[in-house]
Amino acid sequence: MDTRQKDVQVKTNRVEAWRESMHNQAQSVGNLLVEAFHYLALFGIGGITAWASVVAFLGMLEKGHITVDDILLLFIYLELGAMVGIYFKTNHMPVRFLIYVAITALTRLMISDISHHHRPDMGVVYVSGAILLLGLAVLVVRFASSRFPSVSTSRRADERDTEES
Missing domain, CATH: 1.20.5 (Single alpha-helices involved in coiled-coils or other helix-helix interfaces)
Known part of the structure; x- marks a missing residue:
């Protein structure tokens, strides 16, 4: 060159x-x-989740009585807060928690509908079917995550061994 x-x-x-x-x-x-x-x-x-739960709780106290509907709303806020906390700790969005929120919201809807209308109709059956499907979805997600973990168990064992030494 x-x-x-x-x-x-x-x-x-x-x-x-x-x-x-x-x-x-x-x-x-x-x-x-x-x-x-x-x-x-x-x-x-x-x-926003913490603020909404405090506002809802204060509204319940102001009303002077609390219904099952109100308690389920607080559970929804709890699940949303847990999702945020888990995401901060693990950097992974727990899909199961979203399904739990959906189940709780549908249960709240069904209880509210039954307590206000006092008549059985097909809406109750539809909501019950949706809750059942979401329950099965949780089962599938849990089975899949245990059967096919995102981090292999041998890799987890290697990480544990490294942390212990």
Whole structure:
């Protein structure tokens, strides 16, 4: 290789290194912005959930009596708060908790409908069927997560061994 070819090769390597450096910096800034938005949104959701549960609780106290409907609403807030907490700790969204919230909301709907209308109709059967399907969905999700974990058990054992030593 002559001197000119070596100079071109060196310049090409510098440009490639600069491009790689720029790519890594852009990726780091992008990851930072996504995580910042992520945590900001989680704090917002957690704060709004806590605020809504306090407002609902104070409304119940103001009413002077609490119904099963009200208690189930508090359970919905509890599940939403637990989801946010679990997401903070594990960085994974527990799908089961979303299903639990849906089951609780449908149960609340059914109890409210029955207590206000006092007549059996097909709506009760439909809501009961939806609750049953969601219960089966929880069973499937739990079975799938135990049978096909996202982190293999051998990898978990390796991580445990590393932590213990």
